Each structure stands twice: as structure tokens, then as C-alpha cells.
Amino acid sequence: EAQVTQNPRYLITVTGKKLTVTCSQNMNHEYMSWYRQDPGLGLRQIYYSMNVEVTDKGDVPEGYKVSRKEKRNFPLILESPSPNQTSLYFCASSLSQGAREKLFFGSGTQLSVL
């Protein structure tokens, strides 16, 4: 089944404790992206990747890191989480950078930073 898999689904952590949210897609998509969703603000893009080893900042990249060493994986890293990073996070992918016409989303990761 074609899908984008995020883990974990729920995560509670404390300020300053490094964490990684994993994202994997099995559709051979070139383009992958991370979004955070906050009430009243919709989805805001954190980072995106056009292909392996090619990443760029979205609208809200501060406090986050990403890497794209393999085509299928695009982990989101919070080196030193803070409470303002409490949010619902989504990973998404699409076929190619030139055809970001249909994003496929993971089920989301609800992160709470205490």
C-alpha cells in the first residue's frame, strides 16, 4: 500500500531533550516536506527536500533540522526542543519537485514539549 509513515504518533518530552521524528515513504517520491499545524494557523512549512541531499528552509525552520540521505526517508530533528514547538507535525511527499500537485500526508505526530 502506498503510504507515508510517521513515527511516533504521540510524543511527550521535556525542554532540551533531543528528539527525532521519522518519516518514510514507499512511493519513490522525490519531494518531501515537513509541516506543523497549530490552531488557527493552518499548516506551516518547516523544511522541504527536492531530492536526496537537497533540502531547503520553509517558512518556520528555526529550531529544526532535517536530512535526506536516502530517497525514502526524511527525518525531522529537534536538537533542543522548547515548549513553543508543541504542535501537530505532518510529513508529506509528492512525485517530483516539478509536480507538487498532490501531496501525500502521514498520519501526524502530536508533540508536547514540557
Next chain:
Amino acid sequence: SQQGEEDPQALSIQEGENATMNCSYKTSINNLQWYRQNSGRGLVHLILIRSNEREKHSGRLRVTLDTSKKSSSLLITASRAADTASYFCATDPDTGGFKTIFGAGTRLFVKA
């Protein structure tokens, strides 16, 4: 910055009625998409309309695009309780970048 802004923020209708949601955006676009989200789950793609198209249909969905007004509307006809969800417009700006920008969404509640 928010590219798309949906209107209304929330909409409550009876089953069988039509639901209309609007989206306005700020910059020129390559395409505009509508997505649906059920209760905090991942978004699901509904329909895409390109900048050179004015109207598109898919089942009970009708999307219009007015590039002169930088606006789009999503019409769901003969709504069902199962249509209860949040609906988001997303734009692919014609700026040479690789971002897809989402609005804040419209929450639709369909009463049985």
C-alpha cells in the same frame, strides 16, 4: 506568511444542503489544491485546479478559480454527515520556489 485564507472559518449545515468554502491568496500561482482533514489526521488531496482553468468537477465537488481576484471556491453538493471535516486550500506560488502554502482551513460540520 499565509498565502491562502479560507472563509468562513467554520460552517454548520444540515445534511443534504450545499456547502461553499472560499479561499483567497496573495501571489500568482501555478495551481491551487483543496485538501480535507478528519479530526487531526493527515490531509487527503481532493482536487487540483490549474491557473489556466476556471472550473473543475469531481463527484460532488466543484472548484472554481478566479485568478483576477486571486480567489477560489469549493462547493460540496448534497452534503453528508461524513463530509464533516476541515478543508484547506493550498497554493503552489509562481515564484520559482518549491513551497506549497496552506491556508488556515474551514471547519465544516454537517448535521444528520
